[in-house]
Amino acid sequence: MNDFYESLFFEGDSPNDPTELGGKGGALFIPAHGLESDGGDLSVGGLRFIRLNFRQWDMIEKSWIRDVYGDFYRARPKWYCLFPFDAGPETSSAEVEVLTHTFLEEFRCFVLAARLVQPGVLVDVYRVVHVARFGAQNLRTVGPGRFRLYTTAFGESIVLPPKSRELGERTELLPPRVVHPIGPAYRVAKDTVAPIERALALYKSCLSGRADSAIGVVLRNFTVGHDIFLHQRQRLLCLLKALEACFGSFNRPGKKPVLGRRIAKAFDLLLGGAGEIESRIENDLRAVRNALAHGADDRQLLDFTAAEVLLGDVLRAGLPSLLGLILKLQKATGYASKTPGSSPMHVFQQLLDSADGGDLEAAQWLVQKEAVN
Secondary structure, three states: OHHHHHHHHOOOOOOOOHHHHHOOOEEEEEEOOOEEOOOOEEEEOOEEEEEOOHHHHHHHOOHHHHHHHHHHHHHOOOEEEEEEEOOOOOOOHHHHHHHHHHHHHHHHHHHHHHHOOOOOEOOOHHHEOOEEEEOOEEEEOOOOOOEOOOOOEOOOOEEEOOEEEEEOOEEEEEOOEEEOEOOOEEEOOHHHHHHHHHHHHHHHHHHHOOOOHHHHHHHHHHHHOOOOOOOHHHHHHHHHHHHHHHHOOOOOHHHOOHHHHHHHHHHHHHHOOOOOHHHHHHHHHHHHHHHHHHOOOOHHHOOHHHHHHHHHHHHHHHHHHHHHHHHHHOOOOOHHHHOOOOOHHHHHHHHHHHHHOOOHHHHHHHHOOOOOO
8 A cells, every 4th residue: 555655656766865856965854734736846936845755754754753653644745845955974963053044044935925825724934843864864953842743634634544553462453544634735736836936036025125124023923823833812813913014903083994995995906806805804803803802792703713814815915015015115216205214014004095095106006016136
């Protein structure tokens, strides 16, 4: 069964040592938990993603891990982000740790960019056990907040085949087992690669331009709001912070629904239609926000899962436009000169208000894309 699976998905002449896949003396392997794609090799934004066959995986994991979790890995091999590096007999662990820090930052940027494109679970780099292999040794970072997630499914269930094991003179037969998913997978298809690469280039351009630190707060809350290891209400609070920093608060000056109207205008300009988004923000999401912030007797009746999905949709619509606006503001022309000293989020909100009032120049600032390096 296992031999058949390996012959079906992996070439028989593939190297046993996974470092040979990178063509250099060493390689860092970062698990991309939640990622799913067809085939066994994937390239996105200069990053290479691979699935290791069982023999290769065995070389970067401990024997007891292989024995305990081998069935899960054989049933669905995990994706890894591969970072090759030059290593020789005299390469030290300290040198590898310096390289690892750079590679981990690259993977962090990829996860953020991917989340700006579509929904789905991707586990942050600070949550996973990554392995640097060079020479005959493995260097890994472990801790109570890092997880291997071999027994976890995303998207589709994992079906483990039946097996038998010897317990002294007794043979125990285990029936087929099903591992149900705990969340949606992040599926990368051919038409998903280009949008992720554009979001990645946009984010890196903002970083290289020393973007205002305030946007860093928004993106950190956006990131923590996707951490599946936190309670749902913790994630919601972080996503709400990112939403209000990006689009403005839930306050109603003059009893006018400013936040819902801004988001509806953003959907209209950036996605081609607002639908019922204003009503969902001002009614459903506002109720969830108030329950989390102030408490509510009927909070058990609120749909927190729907609110989490809605927050993700809104932030995926607004944050790329906000990042593009930051690049324009760095050039200090046009609208930027009219609001000196304002944060990018404040300018973003003003532009949405002006566009909602019929200002075509404001609408063009929000819709036109900024070229990235």
